[in-house]
Amino acid sequence: MSDDEGSTARQSPGRWSDLKPRLISGGIIALVGITAVWLGGILFAIFASVVAGVIVWELARMHGTSVSLMLGGLAGVCCLLVSIIPEGYGLPLLMLPAFASIGRMHRARLSFAIFTAIIVLAGYGLVQLREDFGALWMVWLVMVVIATDIFGYFGGRLIGGPKFWPRVSPKKTWAGILCGWVSAGLVGLIFLPFLYVGPEIVSISVALSMASQLGDVTESAIKRKAGVKDSSHLIPGHGGFFDRFDGVLGAAVFLLLVEQIVDFPPIAV
Structure with missing residues (x-):
């Protein structure tokens, strides 16, 4: 949610003024996204x-x-293209946008190229995860990110307390961070019997929550350096797509790495 978590209990009465547009636009995005996930294939x-x-x-x-x-x-x-071309042949396309940007940027060329490569990789990775593991696993991933986002938002606003990184994300609190972890663990616990996996899914869910939050904080740092509040104004109450999907990007990239270092999905015993 990038810069929208709560601070202390001493806030103005308008601290919830953005809640309605956030809920409406967030609900629409979630509905479209989960529908695309469920249908899979070329639509996703x-x-x-x-x-x-x-x-x-x-x-x-x-x-x-x-x-x-x-x-x-x-x-x-x-x-x-890399999602529909036979696996392996289209991989150079993942890096092409990053290389194309090098000569077109006036500043921060290397960092932009790196982030561009990560974003395209995350998009491709989500498609592959959907194809390899099915819709229910993707719903689990999305729900982990959504729960982290929502419970972090309300936990931060209601509890307040010490800030996480005031210079970059002045409204994000440790209370919100911890609430996000707990909620992600609960999502893993809820999905455990439906995914037919072992209890490791709970700790994996918490780790994905952390990766989601790092994606959020990273996007906040980019905006802070660029001197903007929102990545764009495409989504009422949320700013831009980067503001809304930063957590999904972080979680997706982390899950792609997790697949390589642990047995995933964890098998029920």
């Missing part, structure tokens, strides 16, 4: 590619380039 590949392309466009705009639309479009197209 298109959804993930559009999201990745829009995020790269927002990132390019924050970096002040005049070719942000071109870079965002290239990222989206490459993400879609």
Whole structure:
């Protein structure tokens, strides 16, 4: 949720003024996203590619380039193509948007290229995760991120307390961070019997929550450096797609790594 978690109990009466547009737009995005996840196939590949392309466009705009639309479009197209081309043949397309951006950026070229590569990789990774493990696993992943987001938001606003990283995310508190971890663990516990897996799913869910929060904080740091409050104004109450999907990106990249170092999915005994 990037910069929208609560601070202390001493806040103005308008601290909940953004709640209604957040709930409406967040609900619509969640409905569209979960529907795309459930249907899978080319529809989910298109959804993930559009999201990745829009995020790269927002990132390019924050970096002040005049070719942000071109870079965002290239990222989206490459993400879609690598998702439908036979596995292995399209992998160079994951890196192409990053290389194309190097000569087009006026500042922070290397960091932009790295983030662009991560965003496109995350979009492609989500499609592969859906294909490899099925819709229910993707719903679990999305619910972990949503629970982290929602419980972190309310936990931070209601409990307050020490700030997590005031210079970058001044409204994010440790209370909100911890509430996010607990809620993610509960999501893992709820999904445990439906996914037919071992109890490790609870700790994996907490780790994904942490990765989601790191994605959130990283996006906050990018915005802080760029001097903007929101990545764009496409989503009422949330800002832009980067503001809304930063946690999903972090969780997706982490899950791609988890697959390589632990037995995933964890088998029930």
